[in-house]
Amino acid sequence: xxxxxxxxxxxxxxxxxxxxxxxxxxxxxxxxxxxxxxxxxxxxxxxxxxxxxxxxxxxxxxxxxxxxxxxxxxxxxxxxxxxxxxxxxxxxxxxxxxxxxxxxxxxxxxxxxxxxxxxxxxxxxxxxxxxxxxxxxxxxxxxxxxxxxxxxxxxxxxxxxxxxxxxxxxxxxxxxxxxxxxxxxxxxxxxxxxxxxxxxxxxxxxxxxxxxxxxxxxxxxxxxxxxxxxxxxxxxxxxxxxxxxxxxxxxxxxxxxxxxxxxxxxxxxxxxxxxxxxxxxxxxxxxxxxxxxxxxxxxxxxxxxxxxxxxxxxxxxxxxxxxxxxxxxxxxxxxxxxxxxxxxxxxxxxxxxxxxxxxxxxxxxxxxx
Amino acid sequence: xxxxxxxxxxxxxxxxxxxxxxxxxxxxxxxxxxxxxxxxxxxxxxxxxxxxxxxxxxxxxxxxxxxxxxxxxxxxxxxxxxxxxxxxxxxxxxxxxxxxxxxxxxxxxxxxxxxxxxxxxxxxxxxxxxxxxxxxxxxxxxxxxxxxxxxxxxxxxxxxxxxxxxxxxxxxxxxxxxxxxxxxxxxxxxxxxxxxxxxxxxxxxxxxxxxxxxxxxxxxxxxxxxxxxxxxxxxxxxxxxxxxxxxxxxxxxxxxxxxxxxxxxxxxxxxxxxxxxxxxxxxxxxxxxxxxxxxxxxxxxxxxxxxxxxxxxxxxxxxxxxxxxxx
Numbered sequence: 001x002x003x004x005x006x007x008x009x010x011x012x013x014x015x016x017x018x019x020x021x022x023x024x025x026x027x028x029x030x031x032x033x034x035x036x037x038x039x040x041x042x043x044x045x046x047x048x049x050x051x052x053x054x055x056x057x058x059x060x061x062x063x064x065x066x067x068x069x070x071x072x073x074x075x076x077x078x079x080x081x082x083x084x085x086x087x088x089x090x091x092x093x094x095x096x097x098x099x100x101x102x103x104x105x106x107x108x109x110x111x112x113x114x115x116x117x118x119x120x121x122x123x124x125x126x127x128x129x130x131x132x133x134x135x136x137x138x139x140x141x142x143x144x145x146x147x148x149x150x151x152x153x154x155x156x157x158x159x160x161x162x163x164x165x166x167x168x169x170x171x172x173x174x175x176x177x178x179x180x181x182x183x184x185x186x187x188x189x190x191x192x193x194x195x196x197x198x199x200x201x202x203x204x205x206x207x208x209x210x211x212x213x214x215x216x217x218x219x220x221x222x223x224x225x226x227x228x229x230x231x232x233x234x235x236x237x238x239x240x241x242x243x244x245x246x247x248x249x250x251x252x253x254x255x256x257x258x259x260x261x262x263x264x265x266x267x268x269x270x271x272x273x274x275x276x277x278x279x280x281x282x283x284x285x286x287x288x289x290x291x292x293x294x295x296x297x298x299x300x301x302x303x304x305x306x307x308x309x310x311x312x313x314x315x316x317x318x319x320x321x322x323x324x325x326x327x328x329x330x331x332x333x334x335x336x337x338x339x340x341x342x343x344x345x346x347x348x349x350x351x352x353x354x355x356x357x358x359x360x361x362x363x364x365x366x367x368x369x
Numbered sequence: 370x371x372x373x374x375x376x377x378x379x380x381x382x383x384x385x386x387x388x389x390x391x392x393x394x395x396x397x398x399x400x401x402x403x404x405x406x407x408x409x410x411x412x413x414x415x416x417x418x419x420x421x422x423x424x425x426x427x428x429x430x431x432x433x434x435x436x437x438x439x440x441x442x443x444x445x446x447x448x449x450x451x452x453x454x455x456x457x458x459x460x461x462x463x464x465x466x467x468x469x470x471x472x473x474x475x476x477x478x479x480x481x482x483x484x485x486x487x488x489x490x491x492x493x494x495x496x497x498x499x500x501x502x503x504x505x506x507x508x509x510x511x512x513x514x515x516x517x518x519x520x521x522x523x524x525x526x527x528x529x530x531x532x533x534x535x536x537x538x539x540x541x542x543x544x545x546x547x548x549x550x551x552x553x554x555x556x557x558x559x560x561x562x563x564x565x566x567x568x569x570x571x572x573x574x575x576x577x578x579x580x581x582x583x584x585x586x587x588x589x590x591x592x593x594x595x596x597x598x599x600x601x602x603x604x605x606x607x608x609x610x611x612x613x614x615x616x617x618x619x620x621x622x623x624x625x626x627x628x629x630x631x632x633x634x635x636x637x638x639x640x641x642x643x644x645x646x647x648x649x650x651x652x653x654x655x656x657x658x659x660x661x662x663x664x665x666x667x668x669x670x671x672x673x674x675x676x677x678x679x680x681x682x683x684x685x686x687x688x689x690x691x692x693x694x695x696x
Contacts, residue, residue: 074590096594103592115583120405120605130591166404182587 015190015222016073018048021082023065023072027297041296042068044246045082047323050190055216055223057237057254059230059269061293065246066226067111070192073224074108075099086190104134107183111195113175117167124149124163127181134186148185156181157211173204177211184215192224197232209236230273234258239332242266245296245304248323252333262326262333262340265289265305267347287347303338311339312352409609412685419681425674429667433489443471445480447487448639452478463657473659475649481659485667487641492671495557496623502561503622504615507568512599512607514569515576526573532566538628545634556635560625568614575607609686616679620672627668643668 024039043065050056058066071077073084075091083092091102107130110116117126127149130136150160156177167175176196183191193212197205209232215221227233233240234254241251242263250263261267268287275281291308294300300307306316315338325331326340341347403411413419432439440446451457457464457478466473472482514525541559545551579585580603588598629635630644638645643664650661 076586076590100592103590108587108590110583110587112583116587118584118588118602118606121602122404129588129593133591133593133597179587182591 013051014049015052015087016048016050016224017083017085018046018050018069018073019083019085021046021069021072021084022080023068023077024080038297041246041299043072044299046243046246046248048241048248048251050222050224052189052222053216053220054238055225055236057233057240058224058226058243059228059233059240060243061228063245063293063296064243065296066243067194069243070108070194070224070226074106074192075102076108100134104130104186105189107186107188107191109176109179109183109191109193109196111198113172113179113199114167116179117175119167122164122166123170123178126167127152127163127178127185129182130186136186149181152181152185155215156184157207171204172200173207176200176204176208180208180211180215184219187219188221190222190224192226194226195228196225198227198229205232212236230270242269245293245299247304247336249305249336250334251323252329256329256333260329260333260343262329262335263305263337264309264311264339264341264347264350266335267341271347303336306354310347310350310352311341312354313339314354317354405609409685413681416681416684418677419685422674422676422678422681425670426678429489429671429674430493432486433493436483436486436490439486440483443469443480443483445470445483447483447641448479450478451480463653463660465657466659472663473657475646475660476653476657481646481663484641484646485643485663488643488646488664489667489671491553491636491640491642492623492626492668494553495560495626496619496675498553498557499560499564499622499626500615500618502557503564503618504568504611506561506565507614508572508604508607508611510565510569511572512576512603515573516580516595516599516603518577522573525569529566529569529573532563533570535563537563537625538632541625541629542632542634545629551634551637553636556626556629559629560622564618564622568611568618571610571614572607575610576603579603579606613679613683613686616675616682619679620675623668623675624672 021043022045023043024041027038027040046065046069048056048069058069060066068077072079075084075094079092083090085091086102086106089102091099094102117123124146128145131145131148146163150163153160153163158174158177158181162170167178170178176199179196196212197208200208212223212225213236216223223236225233225236237254239252240254240257241248242257242265243249244265250257250261250266252261257266258270261270264287268289271284271287275284287310289308289310294304294307300317302315302317302320303309303312306312309316319338321336321338323334323336325333326335326337327342329335436447445451451474453469457474463474463476463478464470470480470482472480472485475481475484510525510529514522514529541563544559544562545555548555585598585602588602593602626635627642627644627647630642631648633648635644636642646664647661647668650657650664654661
């Protein structure tokens with residue numbers, strides 16, 4: 001992976017700037033109460049900077065909003081509020097037509113290798129799709145388009161002779177390569193990978209991850225890599241942002257996050273990563289969080305993690321923590337927590353100072369249900 | 370995904386998904402993939418009933434095309450009224466099948482064989498034509514309403530409901546009466562005007578499920594326009610039910626045309642038409658069974674052949690449906 005350059009980061013280096021992005025989905029209210037407009041707070045005030053050439057990892061549980069954020073960045077969803085800037089230009093509210101030229105530079109790789117390819121189309125046609133949509137390779141004619149497709153197939157490790165086959169004739173790993181080829185053919189600047197390896201066998205995961213790394217080196221790509229597998233994210237990312245219930249709760253260069261995580265949630269998450277060595281697995285502490293992730297329709301007040309946090313205090317209910325550097329962390333390591341975990345602190349010994357059954361919500365009316 | 374696996378499994382049962390070609394000595398084996406349509410076609414070929422019906426259909430088409438030839442062979446035109454010995458008896462009664470008139474004559478001395486052959490032309494032309502119009506309109510409406518949803522869907526879905534609730538035959542008769550002048554195109558349009566709604570509804574349902582699939586989202590993320598997504602991504606995934614429906618719609622159109630002619634609001638006489646002939650033959654069947662028999666039989670055989678072929682096509686596209694007599 002290309003390491004991010006030390007020192008001041010000029011605006012030129014920032015490829016995508018996500019500022020206070022909010023995405024809410026309206027929910028059909030089953031209650032007959034008038035004015036009961038419920039929304040799913042999928043992404044709630046997220047800010048992120050993605051620099052040229054780096055890989056930003058985005059991790060979190062199911063339902064934390066990482067896929068939604070990915071689709072906001074690629075403008076598959078419209079934003080409820082906030083701005084997204086690509087290479088300095090505001091793309092948050094562009095119409096489909098005006099957004100089109102940007103789609104050459106922002107591509108996406110999807111999670112499901114079976115679902116993301118049209119089963120009734122030949123693979124060559126699928127990979128050539130971006131070419132025909134953006135009218136490229138036009139004047140050169142069909143033959144040159146075919147050549148470009150076959151070149152790209154070779155780049156991702158597929159046999160270019162298979163260009164007339166259907167997706168059903170490929171294995172899962174190969175289909176994901178087809179997805180990569182499709183994303184790559186226009187030589188984009190940013191590729192958002194939405195859990196690209198989650199649906200694959202572990203050995204194939206390694207192949208695809210290494211392929212993505214090679215392509216990044218060769219073409220100077222920038223990745224946003226979304227996953228819930230922490231060991232993969234650690235391997236590929238320069239920086240990692242941990243999300244919980246629609247908010248980023250910790251953001252750090254990946255080495256710092258894995259060795260010096262500050263947020264209790266991040267610490268718990270990392271303690272759950274399987275460790276190959278059985279002896280060290282026995283020795284290390286496991287922090288087990290009680291309870292389920294609360295519903296994003298009705299997120300907890302203050303710090304969203306407080307109902308499950310082993311260090312929760314009254315302050316966590318009253319005041320939402322800001323994402324800033326804690327203790328004496330470098331400015332690149334930000335945590336949203338009032339009581340961050342210090343190095344060497346035993347989180348398993350922590351006890352919350354508020355009752356565990358106390359679930360405070362932002363909507364007092366809902367408490368009566 | 371399940372559809373793909375279903376295809377693959379059944380294809381494995383009934384043949385190869387991949388063709389293995391062994392070109393000559395010293396050549397390497399080439400494994401060639403086959404498209405879903407090629408697979409369906411292969412299954413169709415193995416269905417004996419469907420192949421026999423296809424042969425019958427082709428024979429009927431051949432007869433329709435060769436109708437003038439038949440006229441030349443027998444020496445009788447389709448509308449010419451003959452008066453000779455074997456044409457009409459002394460008191461103007463139609464003559465039974467004989468050496469001169471192989472299918473006999475009708476009450477006006479016309480050759481029923483030649484008329485039946487010419488009638489096939491009308492039936493087939495209207496059958497294929499009305500089906501083509503019905504499928505095209507239904508497909509287009511189904512795609513648009515299923516994909517865009519919202520207001521477009523609400524309006525068009527209600528229109529579909531309205532068209533489906535109209536009593537077909539009554540309105541067809543009324544429509545033709547209003548139009549006054551009838552020709553083969555008007556008959557086609559009238560039949561299609563009531564048929565497109567069923568197709569539209571089915572296609573709409575398919576489109577609604579397809580548009581939620583991830584490859585549509587992928588196409589959108591590439592910057593594809595809505596129309597491109599509809600015709601390049603969604604259409605190939607919904608065309609199978611459309612094809613099946615069209616093979617089932619063919620006999621329906623043929624019978625509809627015959628029904629309209631039977632009621633007197635179809636192709637006007639003296640053009641030879643099965644429905645017309647059956648209607649005229651009603652009064653005479655006790656004295657001239659052949660007048661009712663031959664066009665009736667022709668209609669029956671045509672409809673049956675289309676129906677059995679349609680069943681075969683449906684089975685070819687959807688091999689998981691249970692068959693009573695499995696191979």
